[in-house]
Amino acid sequence: MSELRERDAMICRSCGEEERASEGYPCKDCGTFICIMCVFKGVVRCERCNAVAASAPPAAASHSTSSHAAPAPQEMDWPEH
Numbered sequence: 647m648s649e650l651r652e653r654d655a656m657i658c659r660s661c662g663e664e665e666r667a668s669e670g671y672p673c674k675d676c677g678t679f680i681c682i683m684c685v686f687k688g689v690v691r692c693e694r695c696n697a698v699a700a701s702a703p704p705a706a707a708s709h710s711t712s713s714h715a716a717p718a719p720q721e722m723d724w725p726e727h
């Protein structure tokens with residue numbers, strides 16, 4: 647599957663692969679593109695933000711996520727509610 651040279655394609659900031667922008671999600675922290683494949687794997691941040699989050703003090707550890715299709719909007723900056 648290497649036919650992703652569409653106008654839609656963007657580089658995932660987590661795995662570095664070129665994937666469809668319309669199927670991806672924004673990074674939880676900075677809003678850059680995360681491909682759907684990474685989202686399925688539970689990735690919610692780009693590589694950079696993930697490194698920052700990993701080095702940050704654990705605020706809410708042991709939080710079972712990614713059991714639903716939609717990512718849980720807890721610290722999202724999106725208009726909700």
Ligand SMILES: [Zn+2]
Nearest residue numbers: 658661681684
């Ligand atoms: Zn990816």
Ligand SMILES: [Zn+2]
Nearest residue numbers: 673676692695
């Ligand atoms: Zn990020």
